[in-house]
Amino acid sequence: MSSFDIDNPAPRRHRPWTAVERAFAAVGLSGRALVIAAPAAWLTLLFLIPLAVVFGISLATKQFGKPPYSDLLTTGDGTVQLTLHLSNYVRLFTDSLYVAAYLNSIKIAFISTIFALLIGYPMAYFIARSSDRWRNILLMLVILPFWTSFLLRVYALTGFMRGNGVINQFLEFIGFQHVINGYNAVLGWAGWQMPSLPFVMMQTDFAVYVGIVYTYLPFMILPLFTNLVKLDGALLEASADLGGRPMRTFFSITLPLSMPGVVAGSMLVFIPAIGEFVIPSLLGGPETLMIGRVLWDEFFTNTNWPRAAAVAIAMLVVVVVPIMLLQKAQDAVQDTARTK
Amino acid sequence: MAKKPQIAADTRPWRDPSAKPFVRISNVTKKFGDVYAVADVSLDIYKGELFCLLGGSGSGKSTLLRMLAGFEEPTSGKIEIDGQDMTGVAPYNRPVNMMFQSYALFPHMNVEQNIAYGLKRDHLPKAEIADRVAELLSLVKLQDYGKRRPDQLSGGQRQRVALARSLAKRPKLLLLDEPLGALDKKLREETQFELVKIQETLGVTFIVVTHDQEEAMSLATRIGVMNYGEIAMIGEPTDIYEFPNSKFVAGFIGSVNMVEGVVTEDEADHVRIRSAELGCDIFVGHGVDCAPDQILWWAIRPEKIALSRERPEGDANITKGVVEDIGYLGDMSVYQIRLDSGKHLRVTQTNTIRGNPDAITWDEPVYCTWHDNAGSVLTV
Numbered sequence: 001m002s003s004f005d006i007d008n009p010a011p012r013r014h015r016p017w018t019a020v021e022r023a024f025a026a027v028g029l030s031g032r033a034l035v036i037a038a039p040a041a042w043l044t045l046l047f048l049i050p051l052a053v054v055f056g057i058s059l060a061t062k063q064f065g066k067p068p069y070s071d072l073l074t075t076g077d078g079t080v081q082l083t084l085h086l087s088n089y090v091r092l093f094t095d096s097l098y099v100a101a102y103l104n105s106i107k108i109a110f111i112s113t114i115f116a117l118l119i120g121y122p123m124a125y126f127i128a129r130s131s132d133r134w135r136n137i138l139l140m141l142v143i144l145p146f147w148t149s150f151l152l153r154v155y156a157l158t159g160f161m162r163g164n165g166v167i168n169q170f171l172e173f174i175g176f177q178h179v180i181n182g183y184n185a186v187l188g189w190a191g192w193q194m195p196s197l198p199f200v201m202m203q204t205d206f207a208v209y210v211g212i213v214y215t216y217l218p219f220m221i222l223p224l225f226t227n228l229v230k231l232d233g234a235l236l237e238a239s240a241d242l243g244g245r246p247m248r249t250f251f252s253i254t255l256p257l258s259m260p261g262v263v264a265g266s267m268l269v270f271i272p273a274i275g276e277f278v279i280p281s282l283l284g285g286p287e288t289l290m291i292g293r294v295l296w297d298e299f300f301t302n303t304n305w306p307r308a309a310a311v312a313i314a315m316l317v318v319v320v321v322p323i324m325l326l327q328k329a330q331d332a333v334q335d336t337a338r339t340k
Numbered sequence: 341m342a343k344k345p346q347i348a349a350d351t352r353p354w355r356d357p358s359a360k361p362f363v364r365i366s367n368v369t370k371k372f373g374d375v376y377a378v379a380d381v382s383l384d385i386y387k388g389e390l391f392c393l394l395g396g397s398g399s400g401k402s403t404l405l406r407m408l409a410g411f412e413e414p415t416s417g418k419i420e421i422d423g424q425d426m427t428g429v430a431p432y433n434r435p436v437n438m439m440f441q442s443y444a445l446f447p448h449m450n451v452e453q454n455i456a457y458g459l460k461r462d463h464l465p466k467a468e469i470a471d472r473v474a475e476l477l478s479l480v481k482l483q484d485y486g487k488r489r490p491d492q493l494s495g496g497q498r499q500r501v502a503l504a505r506s507l508a509k510r511p512k513l514l515l516l517d518e519p520l521g522a523l524d525k526k527l528r529e530e531t532q533f534e535l536v537k538i539q540e541t542l543g544v545t546f547i548v549v550t551h552d553q554e555e556a557m558s559l560a561t562r563i564g565v566m567n568y569g570e571i572a573m574i575g576e577p578t579d580i581y582e583f584p585n586s587k588f589v590a591g592f593i594g595s596v597n598m599v600e601g602v603v604t605e606d607e608a609d610h611v612r613i614r615s616a617e618l619g620c621d622i623f624v625g626h627g628v629d630c631a632p633d634q635i636l637w638w639a640i641r642p643e644k645i646a647l648s649r650e651r652p653e654g655d656a657n658i659t660k661g662v663v664e665d666i667g668y669l670g671d672m673s674v675y676q677i678r679l680d681s682g683k684h685l686r687v688t689q690t691n692t693i694r695g696n697p698d699a700i701t702w703d704e705p706v707y708c709t710w711h712d713n714a715g716s717v718l719t720v
Contacts (some may be wrong), residue, residue, distance in 0.1 A: 077474065082518055121448055124347060157573050232442070234440050234444035235444050237409075237431070237438075237440070237444065238438075238444035238445075238446070239446075239457070240410075240411075240430070240431040240432045241409060241410075241431050241432070241436075241438045241506075242432075242437065242457050242458030242461060242464060242505070242508075242509065243432045243458050243509065244432060244457070244461055245432055246526035248461065251448060252457070256448050257447070257448055282613055
């Protein structure tokens, strides 16, 4: 007997979800609305409301007690009074510490992003071009460090960079001091004296760059990889066929077509690097001024929650506004390309 | 559908043993791992030819083309283009351009930039590039589309941009990988003739890879049929169709009826073959290189067989069967005739009379006859 027996149809299956769906539909909730409502509720509860609370605190002033900030709403004489203090924001502009911290954070994040791009692009390109068998292994190696604690990985870098760390010991072992001496004897007269071993790397901006580039490199590689792996090999062959040498092909074809990956990877490195706190604290020196550390100090050392909240909100603006502008520019470019 | 006789098609340099080939492929073999993609292929192609490499998928035709373009190096053997050895010459240094099957248009450049790409690599002056691009756009009738991007074009327009781009550098040799494969049937037929026209106007040598035998027949001056990495036959379209050299070529091009037989008479001016499958003797009106009692094959095209209700005169080339099926295609009808041996013959008849009431119909017993040189005797 075939399964398409017209006279004896299969018994209708019991479908409990249909009943649930009907019940929701009775109160005006379709499946579609529910699917949208779940993430919307999540974002409201865990992102928008906390953000509003932080914004509220940033408009209060510091006071002793619990909580350590003034109420926005005060009642008395039968009236409700709303007091908004803008002093925290004003202070961000008048105290050069904050401006310097923001600028330095952006500078460090920017330079780190450039280096992550310069190191990550060739790696992503190589992984995308390797055979299927190797590709997964190489991708695994990129992702593997995530399985160890972030803190441990950053701390492990000190083992490499400290005075008697791996790098300095290695340089001493290969007799690098002679190279330094030779260099200083020949070229050092111009004031570019090289310091002697051991090199001081810890508690410098250099260590912070190394730390940021090292820990955020996978965020650069992965979006670049997903972009480059889709690149049609026939386009590269077409370029070669038309007389494009490999370098020309890279700059005319590969790079422009991988721009979405470059932008995505750079954003994924740049944005978290601005607010980075752990890396400058562990690897940077006292002069490494970054907004994450300022925030920490305001919050925990000075117990100035309103000021810390203002710093956080201002950072959000510093990060979000460029992204929005960039997105707008991208949309505009795409629109003109479409209408042309 | 025969091509207007002109240039290479007219002079037929391949018939002249002293003519110098433009592309010389000598004993070229390409191995991928243990697999022979191309096995010991030797092939001469002459200037101004439109040569078609025809074969099924995996026959090695695309690999051969890619070796000409320089994307693959031969494992052994030599390729010469215009007397120049191409061994170790990078694709960007070859006097060859290719039109890709996927067209491979640069998606981030507009039509003009795509066409100009190769010219810019040659560092031509800007004005000359602009002139050349305009000239090519009018050649492929896309004058108003220069500023569009590839994703704003139809399939046929993209195909023409790809052609214009590959012609931009005025290559001596143009390689086309399934140039019409992505187009629908009607557009393909139109483009076919346009392609031949452009080729004849510019006098460029074309090598076209295709799996479509109809395309190959209507485009080519000569066809190279490939099978398992080897060249099965090289010849003009009529040679390939009418005088196939093997069972493979006969079966690959067009439809064919093939029967097995035994040689009973082997004379200088004729051969007689007894075929149990066919249920009659086959009389071949020319000498064949074979021996008495040799088992061989005889192939005949469906349109070479005539059907009749009355038994024609003669003692050979006549067999009897019953019409089992008729496929009406409008311009012609395809008859499936079941012979007494159980073998089926495919016979086509042109429908010259409108709504013929007297046409041979289902289940009718009929006689099939053919001329004494209508079929091909095949030993391999």
